Amino acid sequence: MIPRLTLDLFLTTADSRQSLAALARHGALARCTVRSHDGGLAAAAAHYAATPTPPVLVVEDEGGDDLSARLDRLAEVCDPASRVLLIGGVNDIHVYRRLRERGVSDYLPRPVSAEHVLEAIRALFHDTQAAPRGKTLAVWGARGGVGASTLAQNLAWTASRHLREPVIYLDLDLAFGTSLLSFNLDAKQTAADALANPERLDEVLLERYLIEYDEHLRVLAAPGDPAGASSPSLEGVERLLDLARRLSALVVLDLPHHWCGWTRHLLTQADELVLVATPDLPNLREVKTLRETLEPLRGATAAPRLVLNRMDAYRKTQLAAKDFVANAGLAPALTLPFDPLLFGDAANRGQMLGECAKSHRVPQALAQFAAQLTGKAPDAGKSAWSVAGVLQWLKA
Ligand SMILES: Nc1ncnc2c1ncn2[C@@H]1O[C@H](COP(=O)(O)OP(=O)(O)O)[C@@H](O)[C@H]1O
Ligand SMILES: [Mg+2]
Incomplete structure (x- = not known):
């Protein structure tokens, strides 16, 4: 076959x-x-x-x-x-x-x-x-609520349009994942079902569990029900990921903010790791700790990419990018503004940012970032938001 x-x-x-x-x-x-x-x-x-x-x-x-x-x-x-x-x-x-x-x-x-x-x-x-295996992109929020899932969903969507190949978004926040709401989907089976009996899982079964969002993007949703979500095994998560990689060019992993064996394994093994943080002290400390913990495991060449999100929500007290560079040892690869109207509108509609506001600079910057993560970036340097954002920050 x-x-x-x-x-x-x-x-x-x-x-x-x-x-x-x-x-x-x-x-x-x-x-x-x-x-x-x-x-x-x-x-x-x-x-x-x-x-x-x-x-x-x-x-x-x-x-x-x-x-x-x-x-x-x-x-x-x-x-x-x-x-x-x-x-x-x-x-x-x-x-x-x-x-x-x-x-x-x-x-x-x-x-x-x-x-x-x-x-x-x-x-x-x-x-x-x-058989070819897709690449893996793990997304981790330095703390809860920083926008990691929102970014994971939008990166999966925009990467699938860039690649024009199958992309799978795995919502592994079994207890509190919001992917059904974010993509406005209904699911009969979820990641919790897939991980409950991983030995039964094969490509055919996984195909049935995946929900088609559009031509290129499929979603394995989380039940969003803490009662039904038991902790998966490392072997189960590995099996699910291997099967998803056989069915796609890219697997985006939305991880819960929970440090345990399988999350550490995925953070270590993912081809690309995106850390999402907001510009404050607790986030800075988590980024630093995580970078230091993961560096010996991932190697220096597979450094995580930092996204600073919700910029200017607390303009007077927020930390500057240079603080992240100096103290956490990571320069932001992308900075995104706090924009409750844009993000709130997308959330209410159950759509991705690029669907609600195609020409807005945030989805454009995300598209460029996804292209960098998945291979060839179109029009490098053209979408100035991320670059200008970083420069502006470095001067701050
Ligand atoms: N840049 C932003 N500006 C405004 N709201 C945002 C931004 N990024 C994320 N949000 C909102 O923050 C909330 C939490 O996001 P979520 O992705 O669930 O966080 P996490 O997965 O890190 O816990 C969501 O309502 C989302 O729409
Ligand atoms: Mg989340």
Whole structure:
């Protein structure tokens, strides 16, 4: 079975386009998203300069002298974990070997059929352990009520639009999670059900528990009922996360403000960790403590990213960004203003900020931040809010 993944096609010849037209509707790819683009290797290299690469690319070489140079240009912008299947006009074992050495997963000489391509994809993932896994982004509030869940939900939503691939938001605040209200959803099953019997959980069951918010974002909600929420096991949480990663390009973990074995494990293991804090002393202390606790576990290269939220709610007494840099050792990657109208309106409607106020600078800054977290940031430096916010703060 071919796992759920996104597949991009770059085809140059009419023959290949015709032969592979049926691929998108093929039953073997029922769980996959197939996207067709114009052009071959050069077009793919140009496209991925600004866009994250999906797990599988099927690219047809347009021909010409320097195939190696064209491949190198693609390799420069392609995530190393992405698999490239190359279609070309040469049927020669030496060429095949050279391409494999350059990182091409398989080479398919023309003419190709949908079956050839499917066979090559099956070979990539014949072992379920080889199936691509989505990245993980954990969001942790330095203290309760700082806006961590709101940011986790909005980052999941905006990242899914940037990636144009499946994103899963896991509300792991089993007792008090608010995702059903925030996304205005109804759920029959929740994360508490998934974690009650984790040994029964598989991809099919998890798919049933997930609620579709839109084309790209699915939600595993929390029951929001302390009575029904028992503490999950580390093994259960790991299993749930592994399955969610097999079903998506990104899993956003909304963690409760509760320090225990499984939360510490997720804070340590997540590919990206976002700490949300408000600019006051208790938050500063928690950020410092957490950074110091996690640094030996995560390593210096996987430093958490700090978001300072609710800025200017207490303008006269709030701490400055430079205090966080000097005392907690972290500079804010993003600062967001206290804006009760914007956040309150979104909360009341059960919508994301970008749905209520698309052109507002807060959802725009969140979109840019999500793009940085998930790979390629569009228009870096264009949305000045975060950068200007930090500079303004550093001067304060
Ligand atoms: N920048 C902000 N300005 C105004 N209200 C905010 C802001 N960020 C979050 N909120 C509001 O704060 C409340 C608590 O947010 P929540 O995300 O549940 O916090 P946490 O998960 O950290 O406990 C929510 O009502 C949310 O709408
Ligand atoms: Mg929360």
